[in-house]
Amino acid sequence: MLQGIGSRGRREIDARRAAPATLTLFLAPALLLYAGFTIYPVIRTFYNSVQTIGPQGQQHFVGFANFSALLQTDFVFWKAVGNTALFTIVATIADVFGGLLLALVLFARAPLAPLLRIVWFTPVLMSYVVVGIIWVWIYDYDWGLANQVLRAIGLGAFEQSWLGDPHTALWSVMATHVWKWLGFNMIIFLAALYALPGEVLGAAELDNCGWAAKLVYIIIPMLRPTVVNLLVLSFIGKMMVFDLIWIMTGGGPLWSTETVSTYVYKRAFDWNTFDLGYPSAVAVLWFIIILAFIVLMTRLLRQHDRLEF
Numbered sequence: 001m002l003q004g005i006g007s008r009g010r011r012e013i014d015a016r017r018a019a020p021a022t023l024t025l026f027l028a029p030a031l032l033l034y035a036g037f038t039i040y041p042v043i044r045t046f047y048n049s050v051q052t053i054g055p056q057g058q059q060h061f062v063g064f065a066n067f068s069a070l071l072q073t074d075f076v077f078w079k080a081v082g083n084t085a086l087f088t089i090v091a092t093i094a095d096v097f098g099g100l101l102l103a104l105v106l107f108a109r110a111p112l113a114p115l116l117r118i119v120w121f122t123p124v125l126m127s128y129v130v131v132g133i134i135w136v137w138i139y140d141y142d143w144g145l146a147n148q149v150l151r152a153i154g155l156g157a158f159e160q161s162w163l164g165d166p167h168t169a170l171w172s173v174m175a176t177h178v179w180k181w182l183g184f185n186m187i188i189f190l191a192a193l194y195a196l197p198g199e200v201l202g203a204a205e206l207d208n209c210g211w212a213a214k215l216v217y218i219i220i221p222m223l224r225p226t227v228v229n230l231l232v233l234s235f236i237g238k239m240m241v242f243d244l245i246w247i248m249t250g251g252g253p254l255w256s257t258e259t260v261s262t263y264v265y266k267r268a269f270d271w272n273t274f275d276l277g278y279p280s281a282v283a284v285l286w287f288i289i290i291l292a293f294i295v296l297m298t299r300l301l302r303q304h305d306r307l308e309f
Contacts, residue, residue: 048280055274066281077282079255080263087174087259088238094178096230099185100223104215106186107193117190121183128180132247135176139163163249166256173248173257177241185230192226193219228301232294239290260286 049067052060070077102120106113123131138145139162147159162172196219204214220227242261245251251258251266260282268279 045280045283048277049284050281051277053274053276059277062277066278067285070278070281070285076255076258076263077260080258080260083170083255083257084239084241084259084261087170087177087241088235091174091177091238092231092234094174095181095234096185096227098178098182099230100189100227102182102186103189103193104219106190108211117186120186123180124183124187126180128243129247131176131180132244135172135179136163136248139172164253166254169249169253169256173245176248177238177244180244181234185234188230189223189226192223196222228298231301232297235297236290236294239286239293 050061050063052062052066054060102116106117110116126134141147141159141161141164144162146162147156150156150158160168163169200218200222201214204218209218240261241259242265245257245259245262246265249257251262264279264282264286267273267282268276
């Protein structure tokens, strides 16, 4: 049968046969790195969660004892869960819908739109370290910009030790986080707005549809997939927030900004408890909670009725 195939056909068949081997050869280094730095740590964390790991690697199987202690007696964990939940809900809503608002301003061709686009997107390009240090300076009680502005406009009575007061610390960090990520969501929404079918928007204008009605009944429904995706992504990121809080407050004062991620780090490396089993149990439990919320959010926000144009 192969006798009737020309030399070119034979070369193509040989190339197809060699493709899996070549693909495996090129993917093997990346797969090994992924397995070593992602898959193995995850499996090891699950294994450690049912162990008590003492100094010099001494391990004792304790089953679900770590989870039992975590859920029943660890008040710091529940405080961290409450802080993380508040941070996640408020910051996710502010990030996504604030980014949508900024995108609509640019889409409506507001004055100085190119400059505003640069200004609003610039914080996204900064690292958490830079952002955290800048806002620690802004929130300083004596010479920080926040209190200086309040004094300048005659509202000195509202001066705060923004990061030193348990009642304002979490909200202050939250404002910084929203400031950093608004520009990212803005760019995503702006791209989605420019991708909307022009004939639909044009037909709405011909029907003398006002801007508010066009926004509510046309633009927002067509942006639903983008909104859903950004809500899920933002939710995941904020459930695991660590960098900014660690830089600005370290979880204090009085656990007021403690999140689950900072608590895991402290229990594993900062408290000198010499037990990696307990923080592993915290990480595993939080992973399961995040996964459950993601599945729930995806199902609740999934669009069943697809728009057709």
